Amino acid sequence: MSSTSLTTGPSWARLPRRHVPVLATLALLLVMYAIGVSQYRAFSNVQVIFNVFIDNGFLLVVAVGMTFVILTGGIDLSVGSVVAMTAMVSAWLLQAGLPALLVLVIALLIGPTLGFLMGCAIHFFDIQPFIVTLAGMFFARGMCTFISDSSIRITDGFWTTMAQHRIGNPGGNFVSVSVLIAFAVVLVGAYVLAYTRLGRNVYAIGGNPQSALLMGLPVGRTRIAVYTISGLCSAIGGILLSFYTLSGAPLIGIGMELDVIAAVVIGGTVLTGGSGYVFGTVLGVLVLGVIQTLITFDGSLNSWWTKIVIGGLLFAFILLQRLIGIRYK
Amino acid sequence: MSERIKPLLGHRLFWPIAVLVVMLAANTIYRPGFLSIEMNNGHLYGTPIDILRLSAPLILVALGMTLVISTGGIDLSVGSICAISGAIACLHISEAADQNSFVTVSTALAMALGVALVLGAWNGVLVSVIGIQPIIATLILMVAGRGLAQLITEGQIITINSGPYRAIGLGHFLTLPLAIFIALGAALLVAAFTRRTALGMIIESVGGNREASRLAGIRSGRIVFLVYVASAACAAIAGFMMTANVSSADGNAAGLWVELDAILAVVIGGTALAGGRFYLSGTILGALIIQTLTTTVYAMNISPQTALLFKAVVVIAVCLIQAPAFRAKFNRRKRGTPPPPASSPQRQKEEVTA
Numbered sequence: 001m002s003s004t005s006l007t008t009g010p011s012w013a014r015l016p017r018r019h020v021p022v023l024a025t026l027a028l029l030l031v032m033y034a035i036g037v038s039q040y041r042a043f044s045n046v047q048v049i050f051n052v053f054i055d056n057g058f059l060l061v062v063a064v065g066m067t068f069v070i071l072t073g074g075i076d077l078s079v080g081s082v083v084a085m086t087a088m089v090s091a092w093l094l095q096a097g098l099p100a101l102l103v104l105v106i107a108l109l110i111g112p113t114l115g116f117l118m119g120c121a122i123h124f125f126d127i128q129p130f131i132v133t134l135a136g137m138f139f140a141r142g143m144c145t146f147i148s149d150s151s152i153r154i155t156d157g158f159w160t161t162m163a164q165h166r167i168g169n170p171g172g173n174f175v176s177v178s179v180l181i182a183f184a185v186v187l188v189g190a191y192v193l194a195y196t197r198l199g200r201n202v203y204a205i206g207g208n209p210q211s212a213l214l215m216g217l218p219v220g221r222t223r224i225a226v227y228t229i230s231g232l233c234s235a236i237g238g239i240l241l242s243f244y245t246l247s248g249a250p251l252i253g254i255g256m257e258l259d260v261i262a263a264v265v266i267g268g269t270v271l272t273g274g275s276g277y278v279f280g281t282v283l284g285v286l287v288l289g290v291i292q293t294l295i296t297f298d299g300s301l302n303s304w305w306t307k308i309v310i311g312g313l314l315f316a317f318i319l320l321q322r323l324i325g326i327r328y329k
Numbered sequence: 330m331s332e333r334i335k336p337l338l339g340h341r342l343f344w345p346i347a348v349l350v351v352m353l354a355a356n357t358i359y360r361p362g363f364l365s366i367e368m369n370n371g372h373l374y375g376t377p378i379d380i381l382r383l384s385a386p387l388i389l390v391a392l393g394m395t396l397v398i399s400t401g402g403i404d405l406s407v408g409s410i411c412a413i414s415g416a417i418a419c420l421h422i423s424e425a426a427d428q429n430s431f432v433t434v435s436t437a438l439a440m441a442l443g444v445a446l447v448l449g450a451w452n453g454v455l456v457s458v459i460g461i462q463p464i465i466a467t468l469i470l471m472v473a474g475r476g477l478a479q480l481i482t483e484g485q486i487i488t489i490n491s492g493p494y495r496a497i498g499l500g501h502f503l504t505l506p507l508a509i510f511i512a513l514g515a516a517l518l519v520a521a522f523t524r525r526t527a528l529g530m531i532i533e534s535v536g537g538n539r540e541a542s543r544l545a546g547i548r549s550g551r552i553v554f555l556v557y558v559a560s561a562a563c564a565a566i567a568g569f570m571m572t573a574n575v576s577s578a579d580g581n582a583a584g585l586w587v588e589l590d591a592i593l594a595v596v597i598g599g600t601a602l603a604g605g606r607f608y609l610s611g612t613i614l615g616a617l618i619i620q621t622l623t624t625t626v627y628a629m630n631i632s633p634q635t636a637l638l639f640k641a642v643v644v645i646a647v648c649l650i651q652a653p654a655f656r657a658k659f660n661r662r663k664r665g666t667p668p669p670p671a672s673s674p675q676r677q678k679e680e681v682t683a
Contacts (some may be wrong), residue, residue, distance in 0.1 A: 132648070134644060135640075135648070142634065142638025306476070
């Protein structure tokens with residue numbers, strides 16, 4: 001595959017092209033962090049970094065699922081709505097008095113089921129992923145308000161414990177339980193992509209679906225699997241978000257799918273599929289998180305600058321991918 | 330099935346029209362006064378008129394989207410462009426000494442339209458010159474555009490009190506809402522350019538095979554560039570209507586999700602997402618169907634958000650009907666009987682709710 005080709009130049013400077021976007025993201029992250037530290041004294045506090053993880057844990061989980069989908073050359077627009085629906089269903093069932101564990105299981109089943117159905121529609125009926133997941137997005141968002149027009153508070157003991165439990169030295173720096181769950185998902189995702197047959201198939205399909213099919217790889221099963229995985233990740237993300245906000249709100253997570261896609265792309269995954277890493281996605285989410293933190297620290301800039309900066313970065317990274325010429329249609 | 334009905338059933342506009350008629354009929358049964366129109370102060374009022382008026386922005390956006398999709402592209406940034414153009418126009422008017430002045434309003438419109446054309450050109454350059462996938466190229470402006478719109482309005486909702494501007498959304502002309510005429514005018518203009526000149530065929534040929542068209546002597550790049558500019562211009566006018574309807578500009582909410590409705594309208598109208606063919610009349614019908622669906626859902630006292638649930642059903646149903654793979658599977662099951670032009674809507678609903 002051409003993605004493994006080397007750049008020209010002296011041997012010490014040779015760098016696989018596919019690593020360039022990830023390294024660029026890493027450099028960007030370091031530069032942004034350095035800017036933050038040089039501008040604001042409190043920025044060097046370790047808790048600032050922990051907070052980025054605490055505030056973006058759910059985004060990280062969802063982005064891992066999206067990485068799978070984008071690596072096969074697909075796209076999943078339903079993630080934001082599935083996150084909202086999971087949080088909403090959990091809040092609703094808890095309010096109805098169901099035991100926490102049962103609610104957890106039910107909430108975690110809905111996302112993958114929807115993902116599985118969407119994957120089937122994409123594979124068996126050959127409809128564009130973009131349109132199918134768009135319908136999924138409408139469906140999940142509609143379900144949210146179907147359950148309730150207003151947000152539902154969660155008062156369940158398990159949920160509040162998960163939300164308030166701090167892991168770390170007392171009085172010092174801490175992370176939330178969500179961060180650990182997010183890390184676990186990242187590790188599992190990275191392992192599956194790098195070391196399992198499913199992971200190989202994902203890359204192969206993204207590289208060239210036709211060849212993958214001719215090689216006898218289970219293209220259909222893999223494609224359905226990635227949408228199911230994305231649905232599962234969105235469901236976990238929804239649970240984490242409900243830990244974070246202790247409520248289910250019908251309008252939460254609007255536009256999240258775009259943040260997630262942006263994070264995956266900024267993390268160096270090529271949108272036509274076949275090239276990218278979960279590690280890159282982690283960096284992409286961190287970049288978005290640090291932008292938000294910088295803007296919060298500044299105080300004079302408003303939150304809409306986040307969107308403009310994310311749009312600008314998205315552009316820069318797509319241009320970069322295009323310029324270094326990793327296979328792009 | 331009689332031989333005479335067959336070609337009628339096979340007509341590509343048959344299913345959209347049938348859906349629209351069924352929806353209107355169901356509404357009339359549910360609410361007998363649904364179709365009544367009355368004259369009041371020299372203006373016509375009634376639910377059908379409301380549907381036409383409210384669908385005008387969607388028709389405009391969907392017209393531009395039809396052209397983009399027929400080249401095999403997609404424009405996700407139209408919602409943001411609606412918000413930006415509305416914000417610029419309202420900001421300029423709100424700062425003027427006399428908000429009712431015709432000159433102020435036309436300057437505001439010209440400025441906003443100019444900015445929209447620049448944004449369309451940006452999309453066009455990304456797609457045609459740099460060669461970025463359309464869905465991603467326009468995603469950039471979709472994300473950043475919302476931010477820009479909020480930057481222009483400074484996160485506030487700009488309220489204006491301008492008669493001429495309000496007329497774009499709520500004015501009347503020949504007893505009918507002006508918005509209908511604007512949408513109709515735009516539709517006729519696009520139709521004239523694409524169906525009375527060779528432009529439409531050139532667009533379809535670029536959508537069919539860009540490289541082959543280029544080799545055949547068509548400036549493919551320029552055509553692709555132009556459709557994004559046209560789409561942005563349509564979105565800008567739609568943005569004026571949306572903000573004029575409520576006499577205020579909200580960078581956050583104006584045109585939210587209109588891109589999805591527009592894509593839906595285009596797909597319902599029979600234009601394939603892969604490009605190569607487009608049907609303007611189908612798109613307009615699609616937009617009317619979506620607006621009728623929205624109005625119906627509102628009339629049933631269901632919240633606007635839940636309307637999305639119904640839209641999801643429609644999207645899947647339409648896509649399945651269009652999908653050759655689905656038709657083939659369905660036809661195989663019914664071997665022996667003549668193949669139906671499309672499957673019954675009942676089946677696809679099961680697909681969604683299953």
